[in-house]
Amino acid sequence: MPPDALDDSARWARVSDVFDVVADLPMAERPAALDRLCRDADGHPEADLRAEVESLLAADADATLSTRSLRPVESVAAAALLTDGVVVGERIGPWRVLRELGRGGMGRVDLVERADGVYDQRAALKRLGLAAADRVRQFIRERQILARLEHPGISRLLDGGVTDDGTPYLVMEHVEGEPITTAADARGLSVSERVQLFIQVCDAVGYAHRHLVVHRDLKPSNVFVSEDGGVKLLDFGIARLLDDEADGGVRTALPALTPAYAAPEQVAGGAITTATDVYALGVLLYELLSGQRPYEIEHPTLSGIVQAVVETRHRPPSAVTRDEARQRALRGDLDTVVMKALDKEPERRYGSADDFGADLRRVLEGRPVEARAPTAAYRARRFVGRHRTGVVLSALVVLAAGVGLGSTLWQARQARIEAATSSATAAFLGDLFRGADPTAAPTDTLSALDLLDRGARRLDGGLADQPAVRADLYAVIGDAYLGLGRPDSAAAFARRVLAVTGPSGVARDAVAAVRARVLLARATFPTDPEAAAAEFEQAVAAARASGDDAVLLDALEAQGDLVGSQVLSPDETVAVFEEAMALCRRLEGDDSPRLGRILAMFAGKAASAHQHGRIEGLLRDALARLPADEAPYDRSGVLLELAKMLHATGQPEEAVDRADEALAIRRRLLAPGDPRIGHALGTRASIGGGGPIQSEADAREALAIAERHADGAGEIEALDGLGAALSSQDRMDEAVEVYRRRFVRAGEVYGAEGTRYPAASGTYARSLYQAGRFAEASRAWETSLELTTSAFGPESAVVMSSLLEAGWSAEAAGQDARAAAYYERAYTGSRALSETSRTRASAALWLGKARLDSGRSPEAVSLLREALAVREVLDRPTASGETGDGMRAQALLGEALMESGEETEGRRLVEQALSVLADVFGPDHPATRRARAVLRR
CATH class of the missing domain: 1.25.40.10 (Tetratricopeptide repeat domain)
Structure with a gap:
């Protein structure tokens, strides 16, 4: 074997892990990362490991790489090109080759049997084939993907390693069976039996989606039906992890895919999400039910594929089958469900394979399906999506007319007031847009902030005789400023609303004043939590006085979300949320998604208040009220809170699953680099999802996102995950510095009030102890105890636990008397509790x-x-x-x-x-x- 080739699977796994982290870094950061990661347990550089990783990075950087660009004895890819013939009886690890099963873009697949006598088993062995040097990274990805998937409907990864000539290989479960379409026809399955069989496919793909994997190449030949009637999903050769960044390097004109089953966004080079697999599943179900594909690709050129996949309108499956009985079975719900999965626009399809399967179950059970024909509301949303400036205009028009101020306010207005308001609003907006540059091109170059600034200036000089309209528009503009990251401007407009709706103001002062105070509190909270808390108190008091329970619910929800556990005491936080939940149940019903959001907020605050006994039930209750197809983003927030709780209570496997699901949802819904994706990455890193190296990569990505957006809370969360990842790699001095930075940042963001700053102080002190820096740890615990006692009270359980940890540090530092004093305080306090x-x-x-x-x-x-x-x-x-x-x-x-x-x-x-x-x-x-x-x- 060449001297630099890998000699065992453990070695290959090490190369794979290091490569996976470094490949996602900018070029300028790679040398330092290689210096840090390519070291042995004693910290000595590993030159051979670094050489192997560098050769893979070189292969990854150029999609036209040839064997001449690789060092023949130092590169895994070069070693993989040395042999391509089939040798019956060849030994590969514990496996013996029986015959070739097939070849594809990723390499050759052989039928093998166990040859070491440990047990009898046949399997499929895949290895890189000739001219596959540019697929090295893809092959690495495939092995990582398969290793994390364990489901009865997915072909299992049994083994993996490197051949004697340096070729990486995978050994997978060998499935005896036939493609799903062939199997259904051969068995003469009815429509309902075909749907039942297909639901198994949805379950397997849904499992992959929950583990952040999209298959990207679903087709009959990759969905086998075994002899016992079970479904097996095969070939993750081009699958993509949802938590990876898009691959760098050279893009070809047409990515690796099977055009007849490819989604429009695949062909057009768009984002690949779970909706991409849903589309392929739709094509597969269409063919399974009707016997035909929704379209045929007559010209297999790029333009021909684009025309067929992106431009051709599908007919329902019932319209293409010649079997009258099948036509009758397909018309109605089945047609609607299939066509929803085949929508050209990803956001209109089912959000995941699980959602697709759930609707098919509803069809079989005779229950109403979720799929619906396009609505006027959807068409309006699509129009807004194409005209971003129009979004701001539409928001101003609708909100100023009263819709955004709540249904209660709307219903309270008399028709005469509505007419006057609408007329005044229309005139104001007409003047606003007539001020635009008439020579400007008809594009979206006018930013939302430009529009708001112009509206603010004009509003100051107009509508003097319409104080109600002026107050509404001030509130709308203030809300918009806050949403665009201008809290100072938002606060200024909230104060203007309060000035207009003074003691001698207009009839709807009560509602407007409450909403203005809530806006003012939200705008001032990041810089002055105490002032925000005072505004919330006034808002809640005004809402109670108004007698409007809907407005009171808004105020309580915002109060609990922002200042609960930060400024309020634990008992006060519980009282706010319990009142909000009771109001929400009365106003919106027990199955309200909003109630789910409030439950999730409450669970998060209960966690901060260390009321762990209530958290899991609250979160699971919230999750049940937030279905993935109706409130996916809210669901992702609950999943993240649940992941943190499960991790804290010793349930790591479900914690990682929940964090993975949340991250997948946010990757699907949000643009790359969105701070909310960063929060999900930070959470997954902090609970150790994917192992220490992946956690470090997640945390660094989350930190970069947070810093780019000046997101203090996100930065603190990312630093927590990074510290945990470094600690798990025994890089304690680095971890200490990260936790110190987190402690300082928490003070800047949250201040000394509340619980987060004290919690960060304890984490920092704990890291010093774990690093063996006991005297420093003892001093840090002194500071932490002061903060924790102030936040939780001197007799709280949190303080008792902190006293014990402070005692351990003092004892390790040789400060026996101080340690004994800490232990005695903890003993006395815990006995009282x-x-x-x-x-x-x-x-x-x-x-x-x-x-x-x-x-x-x-x-x-x-x-x-x-x-x-x-x-x-x-x-x-x-x-x-x-x-x-x-x-x-x-x-x-x-x-x-x-x-x-x-x-x-x-x-x-x-x-x-x-x-x-x-x-x-x-x-x-x-x-x-x-x-x-x-x-x-």
């Missing part, structure tokens, strides 16, 4: 140890017995560390008894604990060594 809590058990343990170390054995015996008694009541340790702490308490109790003269009983307890300590903590852990030393006395 609860008779049986893990915090109390830990406090008794560590205070007992401190008493034992200071020669106060009788006190130590009492405390350590208490620690064990509390644990016995709890009786369900949830982690090995807690079991270890129980044995640590037992070993220390034994030592204390021996010191007190009870040698036999004490020695028995230590001996019993020693074996568990060695298993849980390891033989060299201080607790294990101490127990062993006691027994040697």
Whole structure:
């Protein structure tokens, strides 16, 4: 084997991981990243690893790469080009080649069998073929994709590695069966049976979508039906991870795809999303039900493909089948569902394969389907999408007419007032747009901010005799300014509304004043949370006085969302949300999506207030009220909150799944680089989704997005994820600096009030302890305790936990007296909070140890017995560390008894604990060594 070729799958995985991180960085940042990542466990440079990664980067950078551009003995890609013939009986790892199954753009696939005698199994082995050097990165991606997918409807990844000549390979489950269309015809399946079979396909593709993977090449030959009637999804050869950036390098005129099943956006070079797979599924179902494709590509040129896929209008499947019985079965809902999946515009299709499958289940069950024909509202939205300046105009017209001020306000106006308002508004807007440059080209060069600035200037000099209209327009312009990132301008217009709607103002003052105060609070909150809280209090009081429950709900929802857990106490936050939820249930019903949003907000604030007992139920309730097809963005927010909660409570697998789903939704809905995508990336990084290297890449991408948009909250979240990723790679000094930066930034963004700044201080102190910088950690915990005590109260459970961590740092720094004082405070406080809590058990343990170390054995015996008694009541340790702490308490109790003269009983307890300590903590852990030393006395 060439000296620089990879010799085992672990080595290849290392190359793959490093390559995956570096390839997504700008060229200028790659050398430093390679310096950092291409090092062994002791920190020494690994030249061969770096050479291999650099050769892959070179291959990735040029889609026309030839073998001459690669070092023949140092490049994986070059090694992959050395052999292309089929050798029956060839051994590849533990596999023996039986025969060739086929060839494709990604390489050759052979039928293989297990040859090492461990067990009998046949499989499909795929490896790079001749002229595939420019597909090295794609092959790496495919292996990563398959490794993360485990579903009965998807061909499984069984093995992977590198051949003796350096060629990467995959071993996948071999499926005995036939394409779905062939299988359905051969078995004579009815329409309903075909739909039932197809729902299995949707389930498999939906699973891939939830794991951030779009297949991009769904067609009958990639959807097999096995002999037992089960569906298997094959060939992720051109699949794309939704959390990857678009590939760099040279683009060809037509990307890798199967034109007959390709979506319009694939052919046109647009964004690839889950809707792309939905379109291919639509083509597949169309063919499965009607026996024909929705169109035929007569000329397989680029222009011919574009004409057929992008421009041709489809006929419903019932219109192309000649079977009358099938026509009758297809007319109506099935036609509508298929045509929704085949819509030319991605946003009008089903959002995912799961949604597609759900509607098909409704067809089979005779329930109403979600698919509908195009509506006037949709056509209006499409028009607005083509004329962005018109969006601002439309918003001004509609909102100034009263629609945006709420249905209650609208219904309260008399017809005469409506007519006068509309007339005045029309005149104002006519003057506004007549001021545009008549020589300007008819494009969207007039920005929204230009329009708002012009409107603001004109409004100051007009409508003096129409204070109601002026107040409405001030509010509309203020809202728009806030949405465009101009909070100072928004606050100024909110104050103008309040000036117009003074004590002697117009009839609708009450509603307008409430909304103005809410706007003012939202605009001032980032820079002055206390002032925002005061405005919210006035808004809520005014809303109550108005007797308008809809306006009161708006005010409470905004108050809870912004200042809950930041300025309000935990009890006040709970009261705000409970009132908002009760109002929402009464006004909008128990199944209202808005109620789901409020539940999700409440869960987030409860998490900040450390009310973990309520969070999971709230979030799952919210999720049930926010279906993916009706409120996908709101659903993504709930999923992120749920992911954080699950991670905090020791449910990492579901946490990652939920974060992945949220990120997929936001990638589908939002433009690349949107701050809300950054928030999702930051969350996934903070819970370790994808492993430490991927988490680091996620966090750095999230941080770049946040910095680009001056998004302080997003920056703090991204720094949290980056610190966690660095910590998991044992790069603790880097992690400490990241957490220090996060702590400082939290103070700048949130201020000393609320809970986020204290929480950031604790994370920073904890990182110093983990880095072995104990004296610094002890000082940092002093600061954190001051902040935490101020935020949560001196007797809170949060403070008790922080006192314990402060004690560990002080003890490790040799500050025994200070550590003992922290432990005693934690012990006293935790006893007052609860008779049986893990915090109390830990406090008794560590205070007992401190008493034992200071020669106060009788006190130590009492405390350590208490620690064990509390644990016995709890009786369900949830982690090995807690079991270890129980044995640590037992070993220390034994030592204390021996010191007190009870040698036999004490020695028995230590001996019993020693074996568990060695298993849980390891033989060299201080607790294990101490127990062993006691027994040697």
